[in-house]
Amino acid sequence: NTSSATKLNLKIDTNAPVVSVTPSITGGQVLQNSKTIPVTFGYTDATSGLKCVEFSTDSSMKNNLVTLTGDEIDSPPYKYSLSGLLDGTHSIYVRATDNAGNKSEAVLAGEVIVDTIAPKVEIKTPVSGATVNKTISFAGTVSDNNLSAKPQLQYKYGTTDWTPLSSGTPSLSGQEWTITGVDTTELNNTTSAKNFEFRVVFTDDAGNTNNSDTGITLKIDQNADRPEIKLTNIFIIGSSLGSNVVQGVISD
Numbered sequence: 001n002t003s004s005a006t007k008l009n010l011k012i013d014t015n016a017p018v019v020s021v022t023p024s025i026t027g028g029q030v031l032q033n034s035k036t037i038p039v040t041f042g043y044t045d046a047t048s049g050l051k052c053v054e055f056s057t058d059s060s061m062k063n064n065l066v067t068l069t070g071d072e073i074d075s076p077p078y079k080y081s082l083s084g085l086l087d088g089t090h091s092i093y094v095r096a097t098d099n100a101g102n103k104s105e106a107v108l109a110g111e112v113i114v115d116t117i118a119p120k121v122e123i124k125t126p127v128s129g130a131t132v133n134k135t136i137s138f139a140g141t142v143s144d145n146n147l148s149a150k151p152q153l154q155y156k157y158g159t160t161d162w163t164p165l166s167s168g169t170p171s172l173s174g175q176e177w178t179i180t181g182v183d184t185t186e187l188n189n190t191t192s193a194k195n196f197e198f199r200v201v202f203t204d205d206a207g208n209t210n211n212s213d214t215g216i217t218l219k220i221d222q223n224a225d226r227p228e229i230k231l232t233n234i235f236i237i238g239s240s241l242g243s244n245v246v247q248g249v250i251s252d
Helices: none
Strands: 018-020 036-039 042-044 050-056 066-069 078-081 088-098 107-114 120-125 135-143 152-156 169-173 176-183 194-201 216-220 228-231 248-251
Touching: 018 088, 036 088, 036 107, 050 078, 066 078, 120 194, 135 194
Parallel strands: none
Antiparallel strands: 018 042, 036 078, 050 066, 050 088, 088 107, 120 135, 135 176, 152 194, 169 176, 194 216, 228 248
16 A cells, blocks of 8 residues: 655755844943843844844854843844943854754944952042041042943931932043032031941943942040130239230131
């Protein structure tokens, strides 16, 4: 007995997909390696269709390779995880594979900067332990390769939480920062001296902050450095003067 012949239709596909990218990653982005970055691209493969999309940090598609399939490639933009990438600049390449196994050329989609290190901040003036009053200034240095935001001055009294100080004008020039015009009477305008902690917080372009810094301690005493007057021709209470002139010295 012989079965009837069955007709099979085979589709031969020897052409690799063609990937086109009009750099989809905005240059200069600074991100932590816990983030993902969207990548968009176009492709053509008229014969067998798209099977998977691959991303890598080198054109040989070996380093930090991520493969997306199925529902992950149904609706762009595609998400490339930066997990595991070291700090620095990374080029992101994309490659498409069709259902026949043909692979496109690796195409550069753009670059991203990975930054996981918080800024390192040093307060140079005033020095910790100093006594201050009225209006003061802070100055110091910051070390971070991806920094554009200005500093924020925070204070803490006793067991209270760190709180931003409303007064003061921050500025940043290179790795040197200043905060001028800080009004200490906002914190203590009494006749008693009080100790406050201060810290300067930076948030870099990737979102890393140095808010674990302990800061410095300053004593705010509005009575400190007041002018001192000493009379030189009146020695005891109730003494009389030979003239109507009171003499003395002032120190400040």
